[in-house]
Amino acid sequence: MGLNRRDFLKAAAGGGLALASNLSPAPVLARATVTRLPDALGILYDATLCIGCKACMAACKKFNNLPPDLCTPNSLWDDPVDLSAKTVNIVKLYKNGTGLAKDQEINGYSFVRRFCMHCVDPSCVSACPVSALTKDPKTGVVHYNKDNCIGCRYCQVACPYLIPKFQWDQAFPQIVKCQLCDHRIAQGSYSACCEFCPTGASIFGNVQDLRKEARRRLSLKPGTFAEYPLQRVDSHHKVSRQVTPYLNHVYGETEGGGAQVLMLANVPFNKLGLPQLPPTSQASHAETLYHTLYKGMIVPYVVLGGLFYIIYKNTTGHELP
Ligand code: SF4
Ligand code: SF4
Ligand code: SF4
Known part of the structure; x- marks a missing residue:
């Protein structure tokens, strides 16, 4: 069965929201601290x-x-x-x-x-x-x-x-x-x-x-x-x-x-x-944050769903049916 435009938009927006609501409160583990190389x-x-x-x-x-x-x-x-x-x-x-x-x-x-x-x-x-x-x-x-x-x-x-x-x-x-x-x-x-x-x-x-x-x-x-x-x-x-x-x-x-x-x-x-x-590097904090946000591609999916919703609303003037 094919997916029509309305179903796709609903799935994208709804799926993103559903995933957002299921976001795990447990953070991804911080990435390991990098130590000095012996021949540095x-x-x-x-x-x-x-x-x-x-x-x-x-x-x-x-x-x-x-x-x-x-x-x-x-x-x-x-x-x-x-x-x-x-x-x-x-x-x-x-x-x-x-x-x-x-x-x-x-x-x-x-x-x-x-x-x-x-x-x-x-x-x-x-x-x-x-x-x-x-x-x-x-x-x-x-x-x-x-x-x-x-x-x-x-x-x-x-x-x-x-x-x-x-x-x-x-x-x-x-x-x-x-x-x-x-x-x-x-x-x-x-x-x-x-x-x-x-x-x-x-x-x-x-x-x-x-x-x-x-x-x-x-x-x-x-x-x-x-x-x-x-x-x-x-x-x-x-x-x-x-x-x-x-x-x-x-x-x-x-x-x-x-x-x-x-x-x-x-x-x-x-x-x-x-x-x-x-004493900890900015790089390790930043990469831990990226990995947390991108864990399971949840945030990109939420953002994509939200974008589809906004575009739909702005171009049609209606809420998603
Ligand atoms: S001479 Fe200049 S480029 Fe070379 S190690 Fe010293 S500061 Fe760095
Ligand atoms: S300014 Fe002169 S003394 Fe100071 S680090 Fe450079 S070369 Fe050495
Ligand atoms: S973060 Fe700055 S100081 Fe550290 S290696 Fe890179 S350019 Fe050099």
Whole structure:
């Protein structure tokens, strides 16, 4: 027996409502928390060692073929004020009161680097509908593939650190963000920002080693002298310097489910412009919500039924018979 138009509309609207009324109050289980990969690569940035020289910014531009970002009128050189499609790594300044004491929240100042955190469970990857952003299964580096990108910019909305930028001035725009210098890693090298940092404020390495190094620094006694590796966490090149106080917090260890970029500072991270995030990732919340809504295709069916009903009512001026 065939289904006529009236029966179909009634079934769609009625079926959707019936399913909606039978929606189970039991939520779908939250998707499993993603944990750090054993060979994850990342960067430890220590604001107390940073002198704001911006060598990391210059190296980042050079080795990633990024153009200068001329932000002030008649500027003669690269002077970005924030991350942009031309700048994927920036050193910013926090200043308070007299701004005289380094690494002090009150009447002091601190530098802070901003670039992609290479999240353990990245929201940008979760939000991208076409897998233009992917997480490397070995290194955990979050890659961007321009050939897959459709320019929807969901990644920009999803990222809690506001990292992905869009090339608004290009005919065929792409998303731009730090990719941990993956082209250099593929050649056996490492992140340019760490290679050119003269103080050891930015060091590259296995994230487990970087976490141990961060914890070691937090255990040092302020005022004593200690050695700090240059460029890479396993480097034999070290600098000796007097230990300054740290906040007892490794930013990125747990924030948003954790990151492969870790940070140390003595000024609260929210004052440095870093978001306060819960220890679970946004991606896991969002995917649990999608899976709950789409469980058994209930919500799409309800929406479809509702749409048929509204169209029928608007086009005929009648309620469904
Ligand atoms: S910081 Fe943003 S862009 Fe980078 S991996 Fe995390 S969610 Fe993606
Ligand atoms: S890892 Fe490479 S792309 Fe990322 S901030 Fe450092 S130099 Fe720039
Ligand atoms: S190169 Fe090192 S010391 Fe200089 S601004 Fe960058 S992180 Fe700081």
